[in-house]
Amino acid sequence: MTKPDRLSTASAIAQASGYSAVAHPNVKPLSRPEHDRMANAIRALAMDAVERAKSGHPGLPMGAADIATVLFTRFLKFDPADPAWPDRDRFVLSAGHGSMLLYALLYLLGYERMAIEEIKRFRQLGSITPGHPEHGHTPGVETTTGPLGQGLANAVGMAITERHLAAIFGADLVDHATFVLASDGDLMEGVSQEAIALAGHLQLNKLTVLYDDNGISIDGATSLADSVDQVKRFESAGWAATRIDGHDPEAIARAIEAARHSNRPSLIACRTTIGFGAPTKGGTEKSHGSPLGPEEIAAARQRLGWTAPAFEIPADIRAQWRTAGGRNRPARLAWEQRLAALDPLSRAQFLRRLRGEIDERLVPAVTNVKQTLAQAPKDIATRAASELALDALTAALPEMIGGSADLTGSNNTRAKGMKVLKAADYSGTFIHYGVREHGMAAVMNGMALHGGVIPYSGTFLVFSDYCRPAIRLAALMGLRVIFVMTHDSIGLGEDGPTHQPIEHLAALRAIPKLKVFRPCDAVETVECWQLALQSQNAPSVLALTRQSVPQLRSGFDARNRCASGAYELIAAEGGAAQVSLFASGSELSTAVEARKLLTARKVPARVVSVPCFELFFALPEAERNAVVGAAKINVAVEAGIRQGWDAIIGSAGSFVGMSNFGASAPHKDLYQHFGLTAEKVAEAALNKL
Numbered sequence: 001m002t003k004p005d006r007l008s009t010a011s012a013i014a015q016a017s018g019y020s021a022v023a024h025p026n027v028k029p030l031s032r033p034e035h036d037r038m039a040n041a042i043r044a045l046a047m048d049a050v051e052r053a054k055s056g057h058p059g060l061p062m063g064a065a066d067i068a069t070v071l072f073t074r075f076l077k078f079d080p081a082d083p084a085w086p087d088r089d090r091f092v093l094s095a096g097h098g099s100m101l102l103y104a105l106l107y108l109l110g111y112e113r114m115a116i117e118e119i120k121r122f123r124q125l126g127s128i129t130p131g132h133p134e135h136g137h138t139p140g141v142e143t144t145t146g147p148l149g150q151g152l153a154n155a156v157g158m159a160i161t162e163r164h165l166a167a168i169f170g171a172d173l174v175d176h177a178t179f180v181l182a183s184d185g186d187l188m189e190g191v192s193q194e195a196i197a198l199a200g201h202l203q204l205n206k207l208t209v210l211y212d213d214n215g216i217s218i219d220g221a222t223s224l225a226d227s228v229d230q231v232k233r234f235e236s237a238g239w240a241a242t243r244i245d246g247h248d249p250e251a252i253a254r255a256i257e258a259a260r261h262s263n264r265p266s267l268i269a270c271r272t273t274i275g276f277g278a279p280t281k282g283g284t285e286k287s288h289g290s291p292l293g294p295e296e297i298a299a300a301r302q303r304l305g306w307t308a309p310a311f312e313i314p315a316d317i318r319a320q321w322r323t324a325g326g327r328n329r330p331a332r333l334a335w336e337q338r339l340a341a342l343d344p345l346s347r348a349q350f351l352r353r354l355r356g357e358i359d360e361r362l363v364p365a366v367t368n369v370k371q372t373l374a375q376a377p378k379d380i381a382t383r384a385a386s387e388l389a390l391d392a393l394t395a396a397l398p399e400m401i402g403g404s405a406d407l408t409g410s411n412n413t414r415a416k417g418m419k420v421l422k423a424a425d426y427s428g429t430f431i432h433y434g435v436r437e438h439g440m441a442a443v444m445n446g447m448a449l450h451g452g453v454i455p456y457s458g459t460f461l462v463f464s465d466y467c468r469p470a471i472r473l474a475a476l477m478g479l480r481v482i483f484v485m486t487h488d489s490i491g492l493g494e495d496g497p498t499h500q501p502i503e504h505l506a507a508l509r510a511i512p513k514l515k516v517f518r519p520c521d522a523v524e525t526v527e528c529w530q531l532a533l534q535s536q537n538a539p540s541v542l543a544l545t546r547q548s549v550p551q552l553r554s555g556f557d558a559r560n561r562c563a564s565g566a567y568e569l570i571a572a573e574g575g576a577a578q579v580s581l582f583a584s585g586s587e588l589s590t591a592v593e594a595r596k597l598l599t600a601r602k603v604p605a606r607v608v609s610v611p612c613f614e615l616f617f618a619l620p621e622a623e624r625n626a627v628v629g630a631a632k633i634n635v636a637v638e639a640g641i642r643q644g645w646d647a648i649i650g651s652a653g654s655f656v657g658m659s660n661f662g663a664s665a666p667h668k669d670l671y672q673h674f675g676l677t678a679e680k681v682a683e684a685a686l687n688k689l
């Protein structure tokens with residue numbers, strides 16, 4: 001489907017309107033021809049890089065070039081000399097497939113590492129220009145985008161964090177905006193609704209979504225599958241929303257200027273032509289995700305009046321882009337002076353938080369809780385133990401921002417004295433995310449990316465499936481986000497099989513880098529919290545019980561025994577162990593009971609607690625072997641599926657667990673019914689003797 005009307009409307013507006021810039025400090029108004037040439041530099045680089053790579057998405061960069069040019073040359077606050085400047089505005093390209101837009105901008109603006117060679121190596125191994133933008137890989141890229149919708153939700157997390165830190169440290173240090181470029185696909189994804197609703201509710205007025213409203217996706221016109229009025233949709237969620245011609249620089253500037261002064265988050269739906277400038281493929285899905293081809297590129301160059309050879313930017317245009325890139329340097333230097341003038345304590349605290357360094361108060365806080373538990377053991381649910389831990393940890397670490405997807409009382413994630421973060425008071429540290437697990441997880445990624453806070457949240461473990469795309473991205477980006485996931489097995493009881501996790505532990509353990517903790521009692525819960533907080537470059541899940549469990553760790557041990565992922569909890573009695581019993585979480589006590597039965601039968605057995613596979617598998621082989629031990633028989637028990645356990649118990653080991661969905665009943669009946677009992681565990685061992 002072609003959209004010649006849009007193409008010609010845009011060019012007509014372009015020719016007719018003298019470009020009168022909106023007044024803005026630091027910015028010299030551009031003439032319309034100057035603007036066009038700067039935008040065309042983006043278009044040319046996108047066409048050339050995709051062509052050379054023989055893959056990629058030229059349509060979005062070409063269509064959104066005018067929006068990006070206005071935003072980056074006149075509004076966005078950043079300094080290529082310091083891509084990590086904490087008070088920079090954040091720009092999120094939520095439509096990550098349009099990565100060449102971002103790479104072209106970084107090159108043109110003078111980000112040192114984005115040399116033209118990197119543009120030429122678009123999508124090649126070892127380049128900093130991968131197919132979709134990757135945070136931590138390319139300076140200037142704020143977040144990893146590609147799975148549509150995630151970037152928009154990340155941006156909401158960034159905007160929340162900005163408001164929160166401004167409330168804590170003041171506007172002299174924290175005063176920046178967050179901009180998102182989102183596509184049709186971003187807005188079709190469900191996660192966008194969760195994020196938009198939360199942003200509207202929290203009145204995040206420094207958040208602006210620039211919607212690349214080109215009416216085209218991969219299958220063709222979006223009208224094939226969508227008839228949402230996005231402006232009304234955003235308005236109903238509490239946003240200011242407007243529709244403009246996305247090829248009219250003046251209209252773009254006016255809309256951004258209005259957004260800057262809005263008391264609500266802003267949507268600017270920018271009507272654009274995908275592949276703007278490409279004579280036959282522009283306006284159609286043909287320009288979305290494949291090289292345009294030499295002929296179309298030559299014709300597009302002619303149409304755009306672009307005469308420079310591939311990958312070459314005329315010196316005057318380059319100079320204009322570089323001037324735009326350097327224009328915020330005075331603002332950055334002034335910010336650095338304000339930081340230097342701050343009292344030393346506040347400055348140290350601010351910088352420590354931004355570096356993500358855990359305060360030294362963490363370890364004493366953990367030790368304190370462990371000492372209390374040693375003196376007065378507690379047979380409580382691990383979710384309740386987590387609350388105990390959080391009371392101590394959040395008091396010690398003000399950077400912890402908690403929350404729950406409408407299960408606060410069930411997840412026990414709101415610690416004593418935590419104020420709620422809300423539109424009227426952003427200084428709070430607890431977020432009611434509403435029933436929005438996916439949005440919550442993606443928002444937390446944005447918070448961690450922003451820096452200065454450690455986000456954690458709560459939901460039921462079974463709903464980890466609803467968070468999974470964002471958890472995966474947290475792992476891919478190496479972010480410290482912490483997911484408290486309670487009701488971690490059939491042990492939750494009467495809510496039944498819809499709420500009982502079965503395959504979830506295995507599925508989460510399958511995500512590279514993610515640490516899945518399943519502590520067995522109150523002491524392990526505190527230790528796992530410590531490890532999750534110290535895991536600066538990886539996310540963690542804490543799988544916690546609804547039901548009470550006995551405290552198996554008695555006495556005080558200063559070591560964090562969970563740090564090795566698995567350890568011998570109880571040695572064999574009456575000779576060398578013939579049986580090793582392995583378990584995690586609530587099934588540890590089952591293993592301990594089974595050991596008693598075996599010992600009574602004169603079968604020496606040991607019990608190994610396995611709170612975290614990932615940490616265990618990271619141990620050197622000799623240490624792993626020592627923990628696994630040399631008993632003839634290995635038995636593992638976990639109220640989940642077997643998958644993954646063979647790496648510990650071997651394929652000859654026995655597994656007592658679940659192989660099908662659970663049922664609705666009191667939890668003790670379910671453990672009996674599904675055979676998750678000490679008798680069955682002992683029997684599994686005896687059968688092999």
Ligand SMILES: Cc1ncc(C[n+]2csc(CCOP(=O)(O)OP(=O)(O)O)c2C)c(N)n1
Pocket residue numbers: 057059060095097098146147148149183184185186189212214216217218274288
């Ligand atoms: C979650 C997710 N689903 C599917 C895709 C594959 N995909 C990439 S772009 C796209 C849609 C393209 O349409 P639009 O968002 O309007 O981008 P444009 O065509 O304007 O570049 C799809 C389905 C994806 N990247 N993420």
